[in-house]
Amino acid sequence: MREKEYRSVSAARGGLLFMRGVPGVALGDRVQVRDQRNRRRDGQVIRTSHEVVLIQVFEGTEGLDPERTWVRFLDRPFEVMLSPALLGRIFNGIGQPRDGRPPVIAALQRNVSGAPVNPAVRAYPREFIQTGISTIDGLNSLVRGQKLPIFSGSGLPHNRLIAQIVRQAKLPAEEQSRFAVVFAALGISHDDARFFRESFETSGVLQNVVMFINLADDPPIERLILPRTALTVAEYLAFDLDHHVLVILSDMTHYAEALREVATAKGDVPARKGYPGYLYSDLAEIYERAGRIKGRRGSITMVPVVSMPSDDITHPIPDLTGYITEGQIVLSRELHNQGIYPPVTIPPSLSRLMKDGIGKDYTREDHPRVASQLYASYARALNVRNLASIIGAEELTEHDRRSLAFAEAFERRFVNQGEEEDRAILETLSLAWELLSRLPPEALSRVTEADLARFHRGPSAVDEAP
Amino acid sequence: MGETLDINGPIVTVRLSGVMNGEQIRIGALGLVGEVIGREGDRAVVQVYESTESLRPGEKVEALGHPLAVELGPGLLGQIFDGVQRPLRGLVEQGGDYIARGLSLPPLDRDQAxxxxxxxxxxxxxxxxxxxxxxxxxxxxxxxxxxxxxxxxxxxxxxxxxxxxxxxxxxxxxxxxxxxxxxxxxxYHRWPVRMPRPYRRRDPAGEPLLTGQRVLDTFFPLLKGGKAAVPGPFGVGKTVVQQQIARWSNVHVVIYVGCGERGNELVDILESFPKLTDPYSGRSLMERTLLVANTSNMPVVAREASIYVGVTLAEYFRDQGYDVVVVADSTSRWAEALREVAGRLGQMPVEEGYPAYLASRLAAFYERAGRVETLAGTTGSITLIGAVSPPGGDFSEPVTSHTKDIIQTFWALSKELADARHYPAVGWADSFSAYVGAAASWWAEHVDPAWAERRAAALGLLTEADELAHIVNLVGPEALSPEQRWVLESASLIREGVLQQSALDPVDSFSSPEKQFVLLDLILEIHDQGRKLIALGVPVQQLLGLPLLGRAQRLKGTYGSDQVPSLRDFVQEIRAAFEPFYRDYGRGEGEPTPRAAPGGSFRRGKRE
Structure with a gap:
């Protein structure tokens, strides 16, 4: 069928249109909906048969009069125009300009749904990215092609942290022109959107940023297609134009909520907390588009923000995200309230790809063991802190008191750092040893004797500690 | 020939008469392949292995006359297949870096002689x-x-x-x-994946599956032909445990089913296994490994099939008289695929949206494990190890709880251990193995008669220490007696020095049964000596300050599995460290000399 317009909407509710008597419509096709006041909306076919066609409308179905609504079937899927001219521009979820400038016209168009990368051609991510943030570089290293989300909560400074990563995670000078950012805003506030824009501007990357914006007061269903549009552009930049692309998706919780809204309207069987059973597969379609491909120079590194409803890490959205992504950086309200920035809480944070991106050839030989030791010593210290809160610090053994002092120093000096403070990895490691030296060598079982001989500052350093 | 009627995600209703349930169907201009899962009148409900985007009502469909089957013959090993056994490397040549739809390629190379x-x-x-x-x-x-x-x-x-x-x-x-x-x-021949391959007789499992991981082999053993589950929330190291098993298990063939998991994890295997050496054959690990991959972004229906494809391939190698281990990561994603299809069919959900047949499907899958006498009269085995990914780490959810009823070995991964970077994060309180008795006779015969007793002693210490830790958390360590303080220290030695084992440490990634036993025995020796000294009146603080303890923790990374004799010699250091205390405090009654050294002369003599 070629483009045809129909007026057979039988029902409109919850962002969905139900149409009768439109034969031969393809699943996933793009439609244009025109309401009684001639306002245009965009939609997509999500179920199709000869009798009934189901359409999700990205702008929602508010104010639609089914009897006076026209639907035009465009007979093609959602596609996005691809050209280097996208850099520096701002679009909405379906790729229409939001910056008042004309649309990008290009010969190359691709279906936003993408296709799965064949696992046989993926290249394993191994190149360490220095973010200049000790808790990430030292303990949860990010590598090119990784997907590492930030699990946050309302009111926590995830946006500032991301802006700092974008500012500091630069490539060597000769590769700087190959650095690009794809920023997908999903239901964020006007203020946050402005903050990002300004921080891209001050860090001088604005000309290499493509923004896809759906703000908090924009229609939520558009959020379902926005990350797909953004990632299609990211794939083009990375694998056609050899860019190293950092994709920021903020906030995926808003995405999942939109998915639930449509699923409920469709009558899908809910699994947990009303989210549909396919939430995992759906999120995976998005997250798995990060990575590297053999024989291609570019890469897609993804840093999604997931705000945990009521700070609950077992909520389906962070939970399923954690099962798909290669680790997570978890922010803590407790650290934030103590004035520690970035409030990265160490025990639940993790980078799965760290093991292959650090060490001898990438950072420094002792890095993996130092990271493991910091984790272990801090975990022990947290237990001591719990104990101290019950029996009082006076009752602790000397070893425990040292442990407690280590935790304090670790949080104040290692975790805490300035928003403008860019620490090189060797600086981070040196700081780590300075802190570990406050503990006696026999308490450090994760490092080797050789590490101790080389980096531990000796018993005098232990004794200086309170 | 028939036509498509309704397209609802991966579920397509077609008008097509005379098809069987389970029959393969080719759909539309793209030639997407699917499988009949329901019949009603002249209509069939088909689940499609590929994305149905752009499919329309009215496209033609064709029945292929056979159910989903795998090709079995030379050329399987070293390969990576998708969930319906398409060779992924071959698909690259046909379709490029992305998996295009409608590609079809025979699993095995027709040109190779x-x-x-x-x-x-x-x-x-x-x-x-x-x-x-x-x-x-x-x-x-x-x-x-x-x-x-x-x-x-x-x-x-x-x-x-x-x-x-x-x-x-x-x-x-x-x-x-x-x-x-x-x-x-x-x-080669073909065999339908949903039909278990026949064998002559089922034999009881007897020999342990040795994974080289101390917490698994020594503490919660699994037998060849057994079934195990590895449940754990995200980030606790499920995949590393699974990969370690795939790397080091003493079997002939390893089948790794990546079911709904990360693409990069499969790449890790594809890149690292060819470079790793099989500890038994001395050759590249990839020569005994094959992968079935349906990553989380690949179509969900092929995910449901991938588990069956993997286990049918395993049965084929079993029937040749080989020991096979199937690692399925993760069975939860398979169950979710089942749930997704059930939901689209409008089937009544029972628990958390899962269909009522979840438990029976899980049980039927795990029952394909076992040690059998094959039709040819030889013995082969399939050991099935399924990862489970419980939402929110809640082990009471349906997939974990049903799985727990079926399997015999349960390696429960713990968030607390993982948060302290204690890997493998197998928690000793929640894990279990029903195979300890059978494993004990093997260990007694091949390694040391004291295995069962030492294992029980270590688990006892760990359990006691956990209880003491509760008290410490309430009132502080000062409330404990010196003996109890020593129990805490010894348990910590077992945790750090035995249970914890880094997959990345080249010396310790694999631990031979001998090394496993000697390490545990040495650390228990320290515990026993310390306990005696405390009974003689040595202040516990003096023992806690011994540098010996730190050295004992690092033994595992100091001596490899080929240096067990040197490891045994550590007992001299233990004696030397404790001897001064004996001098100062006397030996006590009925304790003339320290107990015979671990791995003492009679054992060494016996093995050589």
Whole structure:
């Protein structure tokens, strides 16, 4: 069928249109909906048969009069125009300009749904990215092609942290022109959107940023297609134009909520907390588009923000995200309230790809063991802190008191750092040893004797500690 | 020929009469393949293995006349297949970096010639039973592929090809079946994945599956032919545990089913396994490994199939008389695929949206594990290890709880241990193994008679220490007696020095049974000596300050599995460290000398 317009909407509710008597419509096709006041909306076919066609409308179905609504079937899927001219521009979820400038016209168009990368051609991510943030570089290293989300909560400074990563995670000078950012805003506030824009501007990357914006007061269903549009552009930049692309998706919780809204309207069987059973597969379609491909120079590194409803890490959205992504950086309200920035809480944070991106050839030989030791010593210290809160610090053994002092120093000096403070990895490691030296060598079982001989500052350093 | 009627995600309703449930269907202009999961009148409900985007009502459909089946023959090892056994490397040549839809490619290479050596004792006119070994193909330097009479064929051998090179489609034997029909046999045959392959008899499992991981082999053993589950929330190291098992297990074939997991994890295996050495054959690990991959972004229906594809391939190797381990990561994603299809069909959900048949499907899957006498009369085994990914780490959710009822070994991964970077994060309180008794006789015979006793002692210490830790958390360590303080310290030694084992440490990634035992024995020796000294009045603080303890924790990374004799010599250091206390505090009654050294002369003599 070629483009045809129909007026057979039988029902409109919850962002969905139900149409009768439109034969031969393809699943996933793009439609244009025109309401009684001639306002245009965009939609997509999500179920199709000869009798009934189901359409999700990205702008929602508010104010639609089914009897006076026209639907035009465009007979093609959602596609996005691809050209280097996208850099520096701002679009909405379906790729229409939001910056008042004309649309990008290009010969190359691709279906936003993408296709799965064949696992046989993926290249394993191994190149360490220095973010200049000790808790990430030292303990949860990010590598090119990784997907590492930030699990946050309302009111926590995830946006500032991301802006700092974008500012500091630069490539060597000769590769700087190959650095690009794809920023997908999903239901964020006007203020946050402005903050990002300004921080891209001050860090001088604005000309290499493509923004896809759906703000908090924009229609939520558009959020379902926005990350797909953004990632299609990211794939083009990375694998056609050899860019190293950092994709920021903020906030995926808003995405999942939109998915639930449509699923409920469709009558899908809910699994947990009303989210549909396919939430995992759906999120995976998005997250798995990060990575590297053999024989291609570019890469897609993804840093999604997931705000945990009521700070609950077992909520389906962070939970399923954690099962798909290669680790997570978890922010803590407790650290934030103590004035520690970035409030990265160490025990639940993790980078799965760290093991292959650090060490001898990438950072420094002792890095993996130092990271493991910091984790272990801090975990022990947290237990001591719990104990101290019950029996009082006076009752602790000397070893425990040292442990407690280590935790304090670790949080104040290692975790805490300035928003403008860019620490090189060797600086981070040196700081780590300075802190570990406050503990006696026999308490450090994760490092080797050789590490101790080389980096531990000796018993005098232990004794200086309170 | 029929036509599509309704397209609802991966579920397509078609008008097509005369098809069977389970039959393969080709759909539309793209030629997408799916499987009939329901019939009603002239309508069939089809689940499609690929994305149905752009499919329309009214497209033509065609029944293929057979159920989902796998190709079984030389060329499987070292391969990576998708969830319906399409060769992923071959798809790259056809479709590029992304998996395009509608590609079809035979799983096994039709052009490659294999050197076939017929079994010497077969002659024309002989009666061949199903499963008889027709001959062998040396698939790679380590693996001898046995070519079998398919399980559904038996009869009189008409002729058998001589030694020589044959491609897969060449006939290597002809058999006149019971009905008198000549059947042509080739180097490969096909078998439907949802039908378990037959065997002669099921045997009880007896020999441990050795993974080289101390917490698994020593504390919660699994037997060849057994079933195990590895549940854990995200970030606790499930995948690393699974990969370690795939790397080090003492089996002939490893089948790794990446079911709904990360693409990069499969790449990790694809890149690292060829470089790693099989500790048993000394050859590349990839020569005994095959991968079935349906990553989380690949279509969900093929995910449901991938588990069956993996286990059917395993049965084929089992039928050749080999030990196979199947690692399925993760069975939760398989269950979710089941749930997704059930939901689209409008089936009544029971728990958390899962259909009522979840438990029976899980049980039927795990029952394909086992040690059997094959149709050919040899012994083969399939050990099934399924990862479980409980939402929010809640072990009471349906997939974990149903799985727990079926399996015999449960390696529960703990968030607390993982948060302290204690890996493998297998928690001793929640894990269990029903195979300890059977494993004990093997360890007693092959390693040390004291194994069961030492294992129990260590678990006892860990449990006691956990209880003491509760008290410490309430009132502080000062409230404990010196003996209890020492128990805490010894348990910590066991945790750090034995249970914890880094997959990344080249010295300690694999631990031989001897090393496992000696390490545990040495650390228990420290505990026993310390306990005696405390009874003699030595202040516990003096013992806690001994540098020996730190050294004991690092033993595992100091001595490799080939340095067990040197490891045993550590007992001298233990004696030397404690001797001054004995001098100062006396030996006490009935304790003339320290107990015989671990791995003392009689044991060493016995093994050599």
């Amino acid at each position: 294999w050197s076939f050596v017929p079994s010497p004792d077969l002659n024309p006119g002989m009666n061949l039973a199903a499963g008889t070994v027709l001959g062998t193909v040396q698939e790679n330097p380590t693996f001898s592929h046995r070519i079998l009479v398919p399980p559904d064929v038996e009869g009189e051998l008409i002729d058998l090809a001589g030694a020589g090179d044959y491609t897969l489609e060449q006939v290597i034997a002809r058999v006149r079946d019971r009905a008198g029909t000549p059947r042509e046999l080739k180097l």
